[in-house]
Amino acid sequence: MCTGTRRFRLARVILSIVQPLCLVITSSAPRAACSSSTLTNVSIDDSSPDPFTGTRISYGSIGNITDGAGWNIGQNCSICLAQPDPSQVFDGTWHDTSTWFAVKGPNAVNKPFASVSFTGVAVFVVGIIVLSTPATSSPLNNTRMFFQVDGAKEESFSNDASLGDEVIYSYNVTLFSKTGLENGLHNITMICGDGRSSADSLCLLDEIIYTTVELMASDSDSSSSNSSSTSNTSSLSNDIESATALTGPQPSISTPSNDLSAPVSITTVAATSVGSTLFIALLVGFYFARRLRKRSQDFSLNDNRKSQRSIPVRTTYSGHSEHAVGTLSDHDMVTNHGLPSYTDIASDMATVATTGEDKSAHSESKISEKNFIEYARWY
Structure with missing residues (x-):
């Protein structure tokens, strides 16, 4: 919407420059012909x-x-x-x-x-x-x-x-x-x-x-x-x-x-002056058009960047025993075992809370409540 408005304004500016030049051309041509x-x-x-x-x-x-x-x-x-x-x-x-x-x-x-x-x-x-x-x-x-x-x-x-x-x-x-x-x-x-x-x-x-x-x-x-x-x-x-x-x-x-060549010289000079002015006006219009186009591209690029920042990025693990907060034991990272699920972690924490013991065969792999919260947040 803003880009269209700017282009419309630019067109009006160029028209205001070119229109007087056309009047100069039409008014000066008969004068040269009259000087006969x-x-x-x-x-x-x-x-x-x-x-x-x-x-x-x-x-x-x-x-x-x-x-x-x-x-x-x-x-x-x-x-x-x-x-x-x-x-x-x-x-x-x-x-x-x-x-x-x-x-x-x-x-x-x-x-x-x-x-x-x-x-x-x-x-x-x-x-x-x-x-x-x-x-x-x-x-x-x-x-x-x-x-x-x-x-x-x-x-x-x-x-x-x-x-x-x-x-x-x-x-x-x-x-x-x-x-x-x-x-x-x-x-x-x-x-x-x-x-x-x-x-x-x-x-x-x-x-x-x-x-x-x-x-x-x-x-x-x-x-x-x-x-x-x-x-x-x-x-x-x-x-x-x-x-x-x-x-x-x-x-x-x-x-x-x-x-x-006297009247021809007058016509030539007038045509040269008007042509030069038209050329300069076109250059100015081209310059402003490029600036507006570049500015509109910059605005659209910034909007894309903002939308990309709002998309959450999932964390990728770089090692078999590394995650976002803490580490897991080798028992949890055996082949085809993968990361513990939310259900497994919740079950282990419930057992610890009632018996005070870890029913897992590998007590060194216990996950604290803090680690669970951090892990669940990233998972």
Whole structure:
């Protein structure tokens, strides 16, 4: 009864340990599966292709189909007015353009543009501006530009340089940012100037950064992945808006992680931890089970020993003339005679009591009353 109660209590203890572990396994597995995407910033240099898609920024001028018309490669342009420090710009390169009033009239104003396509949820345009300049009538004094995303006009940027003794540049300036886009293919276009024929503008483009959603390995099929991508995009875009509003983009290539083992590593670590805990719990349960089993065996052994002590043990004689209290003569131990019976001893004692003599032929074998009592007790 006690052993059964102890085993029942042990089972309850093991269950209380294993049950929370099962909850940990079931709750942690979906979390690992949900970690199937991450946001990554990708920088497209003004002179280099997209490091992952190979797409390049296209340069031209509105009304001029010639590729690169109206633009100069800044670090190689010796006749350009703007001469920034190459060590301060991304990858040491930039593109230079400016607007001017054409001699053919207001409608002939130069309108250089730069455009690129990307797949992501946000985009940033980074460039260089002039903070101060000794001249006030040259394109160095003003920076004017406006932007389009997927053909729709967005924000514009303008800067007026202050008058100073020397030309001072400001690097890594975010000229435009657009977040909260649907995760898909988009186009960003930067147009130098504000569209007015009388406004000169200097535009120095350094890089274009876009934010992409890097998908990780997932156990779900393609249909469920496609249906969940829309909801993931809406939540991710909110995170982008709050993050980029405070920090803005970083002017460096953020290499997307091609390592698909990140979520697998999390799952592996979680499974290893849970498995180790289960193994320890089983060892503890096995240890207590063995202790209870051994204790129950000890109790049963003690009960057997107690029951054996209560059984009287009959005395065995080791010699033909030896018994538990005294000795008998050779006359009493002759062959086939054996030990005297209770009747014989009682008869002899009665004779002695009435006559005072021993009618036995061998008086030396008389047994005293004390010997009789002791003998009867052991017999």
